[in-house]
Amino acid sequence: MIKLHTDNLGKVDSMHGLSAGELEGNASLIETYLKNIENKDQGFYTSINDEALLDKIDSFAANIEGKYTDIVVLGIGGSALGTICINESLTHLYQNMLSKTGKPRLHILDNIDPVLIKETRDILDLEKTFFIVVTKSGATPETLSQYFYFRDEYTKVNIPYNEHFVFVTDPKVGFLRTTSLNESILTFEIPENVGGRFSALTAVGLLPAKLIGLDIRAMIKGAQEMRDKFLKNSLDKNLPFQIANIQYLLSKKGKTINVMTPYAQKLVKFAEWYRQLLAESTGKKHNNDMEVIHTGLTPITALGVTDQHSQSQLYNEGPNDKLHIFIKVNNLGPEIPIVNPQPEAEIVNYLNNTSFNHLIDTEMQGTTEALTQNSRPNITIEIDEINEETLGGLFMLFEGATAFLGEFMNINAFDQPGVELSKLITKKLLTNHAN
């Protein structure tokens, strides 16, 4: 169950909010936008019916079960963020510190800081470690460097490295694809028409998820249900369209910053995942008519209740340039009572007969009501609980919304031409140094 609450938009004055009329005014666009999206042949919503992939992952996982204490994902950006989110959302918060879980620890290396490389190496027993190398192009410098490093670590101690690696990469092209053939390294494919930031529900996210014991079929089921909503020509039922519509209409009212705030510790990395999706998909120099527009929504990640004590001052009193997207989880586990040792003390008697579950809900209510009273537009996505199915649904919800947002903004939501310049400069500098 994933619900969207937009009532607070109507309670905010019209300069900063959206009336029912405004929310419904674009309903007729759904059909056209869906056709446009279909014409773009993007695989993020069509690739999630791949039973053969799920079977291949299942059988691979069964093969290596019990053999490894540590799984390390080498990847960056879209090759890492979905997996980080899956790991943090669906496992114990201290998973890697618990002993005897029966499951391997999962580490995702999405940086090249030598300190990170060295200190990760410190905790690994190479014999008991398995690496998943993830790069769509097969040529990401950061990921290749990590692969070269760990490959060499095995070689140095005479362990056959190829049994300790699997590649997740393009089906046909790229350096990793060639290497896999030459060196007998098993591979999983990222469909050609699924870009990195849309790839959480491919082998990129599903393989590591399965290896730490998660139910990847439930994740796919949740995504499929949301995909069905995404394809509906109905404003009421099409949650992804509703969100894109709100983001677009409010961007026209100057709300060009989107703050995503889950009120759930485990979803903080979902906001990080979305941060890439929104920034890379909407931050564009040109529109589809090749006019220079320098457009884009700037994503910010936040966490309830923690960031009430960090960002609320700015969000309530500062520039009114933000749309707030909250995520509320109905069931945050068993009731944990707060036992007030001085129930009669006036200064703390508001904490009588309550629990952390009630407190976090109430603080969220206080936060959204205050923002609304201060004319700050906000919407809330409600889920029953954090599990594989809802997480799969949330991924698809925002992937679909982002595709629609591209249509609203008349931009290509699926490219990223603006990252090339820094890559060129870097490669030129490295080449001069290397040769």
Added chain:
Amino acid sequence: MIKLHTDNLGKVDSMHGLSAGELEGNASLIETYLKNIENKDQGFYTSINDEALLDKIDSFAANIEGKYTDIVVLGIGGSALGTICINESLTHLYQNMLSKTGKPRLHILDNIDPVLIKETRDILDLEKTFFIVVTKSGATPETLSQYFYFRDEYTKVNIPYNEHFVFVTDPKVGFLRTTSLNESILTFEIPENVGGRFSALTAVGLLPAKLIGLDIRAMIKGAQEMRDKFLKNSLDKNLPFQIANIQYLLSKKGKTINVMTPYAQKLVKFAEWYRQLLAESTGKKHNNDMEVIHTGLTPITALGVTDQHSQSQLYNEGPNDKLHIFIKVNNLGPEIPIVNPQPEAEIVNYLNNTSFNHLIDTEMQGTTEALTQNSRPNITIEIDEINEETLGGLFMLFEGATAFLGEFMNINAFDQPGVELSKLITKKLLTNHAN
């Protein structure tokens, strides 16, 4: 050594950058602003000479040495962010997973999600755990709730709880102050004139730092050196003023978002610490003349090189509304070579004869040059290495800059009136429920 590089501001066209003339134009304000700040009697730069505090912390640490496996800080916002930063910047990235470090593990609980409470409880042995309860007012609901909960956990198993707690709070007033007297719980003081977000260099940050074995005198030394610069009536020497000046001048050119990007895995939480400082200090409805202005700089945290693969597209091509503050660390530990197994392959030969240390530096150069070519203003703070001294200096650098920024913006950088409304709503809802 902390240096500031502002050259790229002059390479960006004048609409988006700052000329040498613009940078120097405000030098005459330093004297007045320093006097204004002095009149505000803020303790963030005067409280760091407290030898008695350092001695008290030393002796407390010596007393409990070896007794505990886990230290838990209960605190939120300014009571947590400095400590989180200190912990993540100055310890092994996998500190809490390493066995036999001889130092207790440190956990900072800055949320009330019941899942966080429960799963933290899972990993603690109460006999071997020590709690530091941090709240300036002594009345923060989230922190009191956590304290009530863990207090009760001890009571349930008949362990005298008061030996397992220390309070860090206001010297005179508040619920915790009274409780400490009634129940013989040791306390450390937060000076009355140091607000939460400016308190990292008080007992708030120093006590936990000491308990995990860090050199708090070096941290203070670094802060004192920067404090001396902060008090200099000289544009050249006053780094905090230079940063505030740039932030202010560029905000007038529409750069109201400040992105802080350390190119160092361990400094990612420094940017989180600064995020609160900038948001709460500058996000204001009123200026000092009580005019309604809804002003504020919106902070964003990022991480190099990771976020090149998440945010660079937006930052290079999207709206030109951001100032980028990079942090460069000269020494990121021993050289870790990247051993290219196919040095002759053209597609990867740029990775010949290089190392992670060189790669991260080069990518940072690629990133800042690309931003500059795309007319995106950026500055870089350079430090030799991440250690207690530089971290103390960085805290003071940005605290000082924030105080100057308040002067430039004609606002009170030291209050947070905008958080009251949500607190009121929350307490009202809780009180209705509790009684």
